[in-house]
Amino acid sequence: MSHTTEILLALFVILLAAKLGAELFERLRQPPVVGEILAGVIIGPSMLGLVAPSEFISLLAEIGVIFLLFTVGLGTKPSTIFRVGKTALMVAVLGVVLPLVGGWLLMRIWGATNIRALFVGTALVATSVGITARVLSWLGLVNTIVARIILGAAVIDDILGLLVLSVVASSSTGEINYLKIGTTALLAVAFTAFVALIGARVITRLSPRIETLRIGESPFIVGVVLCLGLAAAVSFIGVAAIIGAFLAGMAMAEASEGNTRVHIQTNAVMEFVVPFFLVNIGMQLQLSVFRDSSLVGLAVAVTLVALATKLIGCGAGAWTLGVKKAAQVGVGMMPRGEVGIVVAQIGLSLTVIDDRLYAVVLFMAVATTLIAPPLLGVLFKEEAAVQNRALEQSASD
C-alpha cells in the first residue's frame, strides 16, 4: 500500500469512528466529545490498532484545535472577556498553583525525586480549554459569564503554564535563564493585549474593504489567514498556537457578527478537522503499561489530584459568583487533554520522566478530559434547558 493510500485510509477511519462515537453519545444525551475521544481509544494502538499516532495526524490535530479555538473566538467579543478579567485572573492563578503543588506533593509522598515530582506537577497545570469550549458550544452556552471566565482564565493559564514549564524544564537541564523566561512572559502578555485591544478595532475598520476583495469567500479566507498568522506568531513566542487562533477569532468577532455565511463556513471546517484533535488525544492512551498494578494506583491518584486541585483552585478563584458557578468554572478547567500530553512528551524527551511515568501522565490527561464533559452536562443542565426554551420560543415566534 502506498503512503498516500495509508494516509487517506487513516483519515477515513478516524473521521468515521469519531462521527459514529459522536452520534452514539448524542443519542445517549451525553457530550459527543467523549464519544470522539473514546473512538480514538478504541481504534488506537491500545485496543484495535487500526490507526497509530503519526506526525501527520498530530499536525492535523493541531489544525483541528486551532480551528476550534478560532470558532470559539469568533463568538467572543474582547470587551466581554475584559469585563470578567479580575475573576479570570484569580481563577487562573489559583488553578495553576494548587495543581502544581498538589502534583508535586503526591509524587514526593510516592517517593519520586524532586525534579520528577515537579514535572508531574507541571503536567497538571495547563487546562485543555478546547474540550470545555466544545462542550459549552454543544450546550449553546458560550455566551454565559461562566464560559467567558473559563476562556479568559484559560488564556492566562496557558501563559502561566508556559512559564512554569520553562522554569522546570530548564532547571532539569541546568541553569535557569530568568531573563529569557521573563522576556517570553512579557512578550506573551504584550502580544495578547495588543491583539485584543488594537487588532479587533483594525479588523472592524477594515471589514468593508475585505468584503470588496475579488477572491472567493473573502471574509472567511481573511479570517483563516489571520488565524494561521497569529497561531504561528504566538507559537514563535513560545505560547500555545491555540491562543493565537482564539485571539484571531476575537479580533474578528465584531466584524463577522451577523455574517451567517462566515459562521456556517468556519463551523464546517471545524466539524471536519476537530475530530482529528479529539481522536488523537484518545489514541495516546497506553493501556498496556498498566499491567503493573502499582502504576494503576498511582495513575488513579494523580488523576484524582488533578481533578480536585483544579476544582478547588479554580472554584476558589470564582467564589464570589456563588457555589454553583464556582463549581462550573472548576469543572470547566479540569480537562488537561493535549496540553498535559505535550508536557509529558517534553518530560520524556528530557529523560526527566520514564516510559511508565509517561503512561501515568497520559492516563491523567485522557481521564480528566473524559470525566469533565459529563460533569459539565450535569452542572449546566438548568442553563441548557433555559437556553433550549429560549431557542424554541424564538423559533416559534
Add this chain to the structure above:
Amino acid sequence: MSHTTEILLALFVILLAAKLGAELFERLRQPPVVGEILAGVIIGPSMLGLVAPSEFISLLAEIGVIFLLFTVGLGTKPSTIFRVGKTALMVAVLGVVLPLVGGWLLMRIWGATNIRALFVGTALVATSVGITARVLSWLGLVNTIVARIILGAAVIDDILGLLVLSVVASSSTGEINYLKIGTTALLAVAFTAFVALIGARVITRLSPRIETLRIGESPFIVGVVLCLGLAAAVSFIGVAAIIGAFLAGMAMAEASEGNTRVHIQTNAVMEFVVPFFLVNIGMQLQLSVFRDSSLVGLAVAVTLVALATKLIGCGAGAWTLGVKKAAQVGVGMMPRGEVGIVVAQIGLSLTVIDDRLYAVVLFMAVATTLIAPPLLGVLFKEEAAVQNRALEQSASD
C-alpha cells in the same frame, strides 16, 4: 523554532501568497489559478525560498485536490456524464495515444534510450483535471457539454494513464505482469461504474435518513466521510485518489441538489485547502537546472509537444462538436500539473530518468498548467459572457 511553529508559518505563508496571487489575477481578469501557481513558484525554492516542499504540504495538497474534485463532482449528476460517454471515450483514448507517441518520438530524436523516451511519453499522458475544473467553475461553466466531456474524459484518461504507467514502469524493472495490470484495469472500471450507477441511487435513497442524524452538519460530514473513503479505496486499487473524490461527489450530486448549506460548506473547505495544491505545483519548479542551455531547448520542445498532442488528439476526439468546442476540449485537457509531477517522481525513484530530465518534465508539468487557463479564458469568453448575463438577469428578476 519548533516544528509546529515552522509548519504553522509555512501554512500561513502559502495561504497568504496564494490568495494575494489569486486576488491580483482576478483584478487583471485572468484565471486566479495561475496567480496561485505563480505564488508557489515565487515563494518556493527556485526563487525566494520562503517555503520548501515537504511531506506534510504534499499531503495537504492531496487533500486540496481531493476536495476540489469532490466539489466538482457535487455539481455533476452521473447521467449527464453518461450522455457524453462515447465522445469522452474518444477524447480520452486519442488524448492518451498522441502524447505518448509524440513524447516518445521527440525523445528518440533527441537521442534518449527507448525506456527513457517511453517514460517521458508517459508523463505527457495524464491530464490534471483539477486545474481545468477550477477554471471552468471560476467561469461558471461546469454544467456545459464541453465541461462534462472534459470531466468524463479525465476519469478515463486517468485509468488509461495508470495502465500505461504500470506497463512502462514494470518494463523498466524487468518482467511485465499483464495479469496484474489487467486485474487493476478491470477493478478500476468496475468500481467506477458501480459507484456511478449504484452509489448515486443508494445515497439519494438514504438522504432523508442522513438529515436525521444528530451530529452537527450531518449531510456535509457524510459527504466528507464518503469522499475520503472512496478516495482511499480507488487509491488502494492504484487509481488516483481524486477519481474516488469525484465519484463520491457525483454519487451525492442528486441528494445535495438545492442544499445551499452543503454547497457553501464544501466551497469553504475547498477555498481553504486548494491553495496548498496549487502552490505545491508551483513550488516543484526547479529553475536552477536550466543554467544548461541545451536543457532549456529540450524543456520547451517537450512542452510544445505536450500542448500540441493533447490539442490535436483530444480535439480530434471531440471533432463532431465543431471546431470551437473541439478546441475547448483540447485546451481543457492540456494541464499536466500534479499527475505529470508524480510520473516524473516515479521515474526518478526507478532511476529511469536523471535529475536533469526530471527538471525538464517538471517544467513541462508546470508550464502546461500555467498556459491552459488563460487560453481557456479566451476560448470560453462568449459562453462566460452569456452565463454572466443570465446570472444578472436572474438576480434582477
